[in-house]
Amino acid sequence: MSSPHSPGTHAEPGTHPGPAGTRSAGVPAEPAPAAVGRAVDRVDAPAKVTGRARYAAEFPYEDLAWAAFTYATVTRGRITAIDTAAASALPGVIAVITHLDAPRMKPSPKPNPIRSMESMATATSVDYLNTPEVHWNGQPVAVVVAEDPETAAHAAESVAVTYEVLPHSADFAAEERHAVPQRNSVIQHASGTKGDADAALAAAPVSVDLRFTTPRHHHNALEPHATTAVWDGGRLTVHDGTQNIHWLRSQLATKFDVPVGDVRVLAPFVGGGFGGKSMVWPGTILTALAARVTGRPVRAALTREGVYRSVGGRQPSVQRVAIGAERDGGLTALIHTSTAPMGKVGGAPEQITSVARHMYGAEHIRHRQYTLGLDTLSTTNMRAPGESIGSFAMEAAVDELAYELGLDPVELRLRNEPSSNPIDGKPFAHRQLTECFANGASLFGWPARSFEPRSMREGSSLVGWGTAAAYHPAWQLPANVTVRLDARGRALVRCAFHEMGMGTATAQSQIAADALGVPFEAVTVEYGDSGLPTGPGAGGSAQTASVASSLLEACEKLKKSIGTPREGESYAQLLARTGRDHAEAVVGSETRVGKRVGQVRFTAKYLREQRRWMKAACGAHFCEVRVDADTGEARVTRWVAVFDVGRVVNAKTAASQLRGGIVMGIGQALTEQTLLDPRTGRIMNPSLSEYHVPVHADVPRIDVSWLDDPDPTMPLGIVGVGEVGITGVAGAVANALHHATGRRLRDLPLTLEKLL
Known part of the structure; x- marks a missing residue:
């Protein structure tokens, strides 16, 4: 066996070349x-x-073998028999590893950020292949190692598994009533109050009280999850598309009971992640296990379906947003609650209602999150976890209140822009949301917008303009x-x-x-x-x-x-x-x-x-949609967004990140949803042919700009641009659709049949 990297060296793709060999190596005479x-x-x-x-999945090794996984087909159960004879008999199969013969591994650590940040990479509590128990539909129950990927995949499908089916629940709607309040933690405010929001809502001259829902979402990175694992005695080298090299290294050291220094993780390039590669999922662990069992370098590259079966996604949610206001638009009450499920075997709740703590200067505020456990794969981070779906509900509710008041939606937001963090009075380290709305409205041409829904039309298209605020904390x-x-x-x-x-x-x-x-x-x-x-x-x-x-x-x-x-x-x-x-x-x-x-x-x-301090990035979205008056087909046709993201280090890459977030938000608004059969817990659309992400034809010109004003409390004034772009996007699209059609949609995705 040979490795392309020896310890202590660094791969060329993980660096960029300096001047050696390309220019004279003298000290520059003029300041750079x-x-x-x-x-x-x-x-x-x-x-x-x-x-x-x-x-x-592209690093060459001599004698490389390939791994593929057999996924459970029951929601909750116990394996009573597993027949590997057909798989083992296939030419080219090296090993079939199941719970009956897999070496013991140590349990993954329980997530505890105070004791160990690395423990936060634990995706589930399941002891993969060290237990006959099945905890979700899609859990890997066997690993096949073969000479080539095609044989491995065929053999994995040939493994026959018999289960004792155990009682289970994967039906969010049926279990919603069993949700319990989420506890506050050192890293997340799950609840908070200022004043008496319920009494203020009841007394408000004008109010809205609305229910919103958002579905499950899955990551669809350009590079699906892949791992190449090599053991050299007791030392492990892993090439993995991870978002957290050192957390993965620590987890592998724990699982295989080796010193951390004997594990090396290389990830010079990762083909997209969006949060889906921040935890340690079973594919990585079982690839390393297969390499140890066979004594050969082993590679596993998940199919799209494999990603859906064994890697978590975004939580679905049910949200309530209730807002009370004086007739001049001043907010007197703001209530935001959410209910969202997690897998019983792990996952972290998203900060769905955190936007209520920071966005609007209401006199009275109450927010609270509720969670419940289902027999499904654990949820995980996905671009702006919590804020992306929480801002949809919040921004759509504010827009609806604007219509109740007869106020322009931008004007309502400006009238309620707080001077300090609304719920606790902490000063903002940096916040220029008013300037973002002013600049964005001017660039978009917002003053030309008519107020009444269905009042703007061009040919057979109903034209709608919508706006929303963006927000994401700075860490x-x-x-x-x-x-x-x-x-x-x-x-x-x-x-x-x-x-x-x-x-x-x-x-x-x-x-x-x-x-x-x-x-x-x-x-x-x-x-x-x-x-x-x-x-x-x-x-x-x-x-x-x-x-x-x-x-x-x-x-x-x-x-x-x-x-x-x-x-x-x-x-x-x-x-x-x-x-x-x-x-x-x-x-x-x-x-x-x-x-x-x-x-x-x-x-x-x-x-x-x-x-x-309250540190965050913020921004203002303005979007135009056109809806065919006969068919209900909706298209986003124009987008302008202005952000306050502190100092921008690279104008080109920052613009790319902000546009990418908006594109992902357009998908969230119009097309994306993971469909889970509530009876079986099985994902029904585990591929890009049935889970629809935006393509070029779905995306208009997106004009992004920023104020480029440094945050004095952050290094070099940098706040961060990767996630704020997606927040508020679905709300802006929903608001534009309402302006175009007069229909207020509160359930993502905002699909054609809901408009008709």
Whole structure:
């Protein structure tokens, strides 16, 4: 067996080349122009467009075998017999592994962010292949290893499993009444009150009290989940499309009872994730198990159906939004509640009602979330988990109130824009939502909108204009970074962060270039490898700011260690003048004690800042829809959005991220839903032929812009752009459809039959 990477080296696709071999290596005579804020091309673009970029299922190994999975076909049960004879007899089959012969693995840790951040990567509590128990329809119950993927898939389908079916429930509608209040936690406010919202609602001169529903959603990343696992004695190397390298590394070390240092995870490129690759799902664990059992490198690449069966998605929800107001539009009461299921074997509730805490300056506020357990696969993060579906209900309800009041929907929002966080009075670290609405309304031409529904028409199309606010909290996570500067003016940044298509390596190169005073082209970044300093996970729109914080600190330490340059002299020239080859600075510790100290410091800082500030990105959406008056076919035909996202590091990649969020929101609004049979718990549309995501023909021109005003409480003023784009989108579409047709739809997706 051979590996394309030896320990301590880093794959070319996980870096971008500096000047060596492409330009003279002298110290620049002129100061480098500022890189932050420019529309810089992605440093990984050449590798991707030429095919040099390798993803988890593309790393070559000698003697590579392939794994495929047999998925349970019952909702809740116990395996009473499993016949592997037909599968084992197929030519090319190497092994069929079931609960009858699989080596024992340790249970995954229970999620506890205070004790261990890595425990938050536990997707389910199921001991895969170490138990005959079945907990959801789609749970892997056997692994087949074969010489090629086609044989493995055929053999996996040939495994015959007999079950004792146990009582179960997968029917959300039937079980909704059994929901219980969700508890508040250190990372999520599940409930909160200010004043007496119920009494204020009852006394309000004008009010709305509405019910909204949203369906299950599934991730459909361009790269389905895949893992390549290789054991070398007691050491494990894993190539995986993960959003959190170090959480995955820790989980694998726990499951296979090996030291963390003996596990290496490589993810130089991830083909999209949207939260679906932030947890550790059974496919990754069982691929590593298959490699250990067979003694060969093993690869598993999930089919689309395999992703739906074994990887969680977004929660469905039932929401109530009730708003009371004076006749001038001032809000007196705001109530937002949600009920959403989770799998009985795991999953985390989404912060669905958090928008009620932050968006509107109502005198009285109450929000609360309720949860219940179902015999389904656990839910997981999906772009703006909670806020995306919570903002749909909130923004549609505000629009409906505007019509009750006879007020322009933008004007109603502006009249209720708070000066501080509405529920607790904390100051906003940075919030310019009023400016976003003003700019967006001007760019869109909102003043030309007529108020009455069905009043704008062009030919056979009913034309509707809708608006909504966007909101997503700003977070910061721990990150370890090393920075090296040599006497030739070349800089090397090392951190195990993730590149899922958002341009993280490009942004960090820009930040390092400005901090060190070197050209952007002189910076090389290494990432995507657990052998590098521990990086943050790619989630919560936190990665850029988190790495930037440590990177800026490391650059300052580096410059101090070099000394003070003479006038007009660069730090690299000072190194050369004083006879030093290079200088290096480190932020963060990779020792066990150092990591624990870092965790304590991070938690203390997080809690301190939670008490002091309300940090978030926000924005304003404006959309146009056209609805065929005869057929009811709806199309989004124009979109303008303006955001307050702090400082933008790279104008090109930021625009891409914001547009991508809006596209995903259009899918959420009009087409996307995972259909679950409530009798069997089986997903009925596990493919892109039946789960409909937006394609080019569904997406109009999307004009995005931002205020580019730094948040003074965040590193370099960065707030984050990955998730705020999707929030409010479904609400804006629903509001535009109402303006076009006069029909108020409150159940996603907003499909044709609901408009007719």
